[in-house]
Amino acid sequence: MTADVFRATGIGKSYPGVRANDDVSFSVAPGEIHALLGENGAGKSTLVKMIYGLVRPDQGQMFLSGAPHAPHDPRAARAAGVAMVFQHFSLFDALTVAENVALGMENPPPRRELSARIAQVSRDFGLPLNPARRVVTLSAGERQRVEIIRCLLQDPRLLIMDEPTSVLTPQEAELLFATLRKLAGQGTAILYISHKLDEIRGHCDRATILRHGRVVDSCDPRAHSARELAAMMVGGTMRQIDRSGRQAGEVMLEVAGLSLPAPTREGTALKDVTLTLRAGEILGIGGVAGNGQEELLAALSGEARSAPGRILLEGRDLSASGPDARRRAGLLAAPEDRLGHAAVPDFSLTENTLLTAGPRKGLVRRGMIDHRGARRFAEEVIAAFDVRTPGPGTAAKALSGGNLQKFVIGREVMQAPRVLIVNQPTWGVDAGAAAAVRQSLLDLARQGAGVIVISQDLDELLELSDRFSALNEGRLSPPVPTEGLTLDRIGLMLGGAHGMEEARI
Numbered sequence: 118m119t120a121d122v123f124r125a126t127g128i129g130k131s132y133p134g135v136r137a138n139d140d141v142s143f144s145v146a147p148g149e150i151h152a153l154l155g156e157n158g159a160g161k162s163t164l165v166k167m168i169y170g171l172v173r174p175d176q177g178q179m180f181l182s183g184a185p186h187a188p189h190d191p192r193a194a195r196a197a198g199v200a201m202v203f204q205h206f207s208l209f210d211a212l213t214v215a216e217n218v219a220l221g222m223e224n225p226p227p228r229r230e231l232s233a234r235i236a237q238v239s240r241d242f243g244l245p246l247n248p249a250r251r252v253v254t255l256s257a258g259e260r261q262r263v264e265i266i267r268c269l270l271q272d273p274r275l276l277i278m279d280e281p282t283s284v285l286t287p288q289e290a291e292l293l294f295a296t297l298r299k300l301a302g303q304g305t306a307i308l309y310i311s312h313k314l315d316e317i318r319g320h321c322d323r324a325t326i327l328r329h330g331r332v333v334d335s336c337d338p339r340a341h342s343a344r345e346l347a348a349m350m351v352g353g354t355m356r357q358i359d360r361s362g363r364q365a366g367e368v369m370l371e372v373a374g375l376s377l378p379a380p381t382r383e384g385t386a387l388k389d390v391t392l393t394l395r396a397g398e399i400l401g402i403g404g405v406a407g408n409g410q411e412e413l414l415a416a417l418s419g420e421a422r423s424a425p426g427r428i429l430l431e432g433r434d435l436s437a438s439g440p441d442a443r444r445r446a447g448l449l450a451a452p453e454d455r456l457g458h459a460a461v462p463d464f465s466l467t468e469n470t471l472l473t474a475g476p477r478k479g480l481v482r483r484g485m486i487d488h489r490g491a492r493r494f495a496e497e498v499i500a501a502f503d504v505r506t507p508g509p510g511t512a513a514k515a516l517s518g519g520n521l522q523k524f525v526i527g528r529e530v531m532q533a534p535r536v537l538i539v540n541q542p543t544w545g546v547d548a549g550a551a552a553a554v555r556q557s558l559l560d561l562a563r564q565g566a567g568v569i570v571i572s573q574d575l576d577e578l579l580e581l582s583d584r585f586s587a588l589n590e591g592r593l594s595p596p597v598p599t600e601g602l603t604l605d606r607i608g609l610m611l612g613g614a615h616g617m618e619e620a621r622i
């Protein structure tokens with residue numbers, strides 16, 4: 118007999134060369150918000166994928182409300198009462214909220230009844246959402262609400278959330294926590310994966326800590342500091358960020374009156390973007406997702422070209438140059454989407470170094486690829502950025518999200534750029550690795566490079582940047598010094614960005 122909603126005993130799962138889960142035992146009580154904590158690659162995703170029927174364990178047993186739980190696929194898991202909200206949304210842009218919800222249901226009711234039920238659940242849980250809206254018009258927070266409502270309509274016993282707040286504004290995140298608390302109040306168990314330790318301390322009742330696939334600790338996160346939790350995850354102490362030793366030098370990058378039309382119907386036009394970046398400086402650009410972040414990165418990296426005189430690197434006009442020419446000149450960029458944009462999923466890490474490091478590291482000469490050189494460079498990145506992987510021959514898609522992120526950032530930093538632009542550099546990266554990535558950006562600036570950090574993580578921007586600008590519907594605000602800047606003030610600078618108004622309800 119057990120009163121647990123979920124229990125795992127001795128769960129094991131191996132991949133070639135990796136023991137992703139090793140003798141994992143833990144349980145989640147009714148009404149409990151239970152955090153799964155661990156470094157990148159610790160085995161959190163593998164564990165929840167087994168609970169949701171996406172991956173089959175090699176060993177051990179799982180129980181749901183006391184009954185054996187061994188789902189063959191997600192449909193079986195859902196039928197048993199498990200629901201999951203993924204990091205990446207699986208919604209169709211062209212369809213309405215109600216149509217998307219219907220697609221995810223086994224036996225959807227007639228459309229009018231479904232719309233009424235969606236409206237009911239959104240009222241009950243304080244999740245404002247109009248069933249007739251097309252998904253393409255929704256902010257990230259609203260899209261997530263669609264996924265959550267889809268889950269709630271199943272009336273789950275166990276709800277799994279994989280890094281749900283990484284795409285949300287602070288206001289949207291608060292709304293999400295209020296919903297989770299309400300749900301827990303009704304007895305639903307919630308399994309919550311996040312790398313944001315303060316968030317876990319603030320909202321979770323219990324935490325199970327995984328390291329190298331094993332459960333190493335279990336605690337009440339409210340009784341520990343973020344530092345202590347991080348130490349449990351890594352089995353050591355966290356290092357402090359060192360911001361010292363940087364001086365603003367000569368102008369490295371100048372962007373003057375850059376305007377570009379939206380690349381797609383859903384995209385954002387850039388409107389008269391102007392900025393100056395000096396050597397040794399970090400400029401932070403904040404904003405709600407979908408306000409031109411990707412477009413700005415594309416315009417700076419050379420994926421999108423612009424009229425003459427718009428983009429100058431050390432006085433040289435690169436406006437009309439493509440990515441390779443800009444890389445050769447020292448203007449490098451790491452986009453947000455690591456799997457697909459920054460890295461080719463089926464390519465090995467060695468092959469993936471060639472994607473961006475070819476021109477600057479001399480890995481492609483007269484059409485010939487220097488494979489040994491590429492492999493050596495991939496090995497250097499793996500070592501310097503502590504990328505946990507069996508080796509440079511591993512396919513990018515086999516790395517855990519955070520480890521691939523470390524690789525993608527490391528690949529650019531280690532090319533010694535003059536100017537580096539990164540978008541969401543620590544998205545999905547664990548606390549220890551995030552500190553290492555941030556330190557590498559500071560070190561790069563200390564060596565005289567200019568760095569632009571585009572991020573939705575305001576704490577990250579405050580920690581890293583010397584000046585802060587807000588990107589709002591493709592417009593960049595004049596920069597303000599970060600020193601003394603409060604979250605409230607930033608909120609005002611971001612004001613009017615779509616999604617914020619609803620989030621304040």
Ligand SMILES: Nc1ncnc2c1ncn2[C@@H]1O[C@H](COP(=O)(O)OP(=O)(O)OP(=O)(O)O)[C@@H](O)[C@H]1O
Pocket residue numbers: 132133135136137155156157158159160161162163164505515516517518519520545547
């Ligand atoms: N399909 C796969 N093939 C090979 N190895 C895999 C596969 N999926 C996961 N792994 C490996 O299993 C280990 C655990 O990965 P998992 O994704 O569960 O970690 P995680 O704790 O969720 O990490 P993150 O916080 O970075 O998302 C990692 O070493 C990863 O490289």
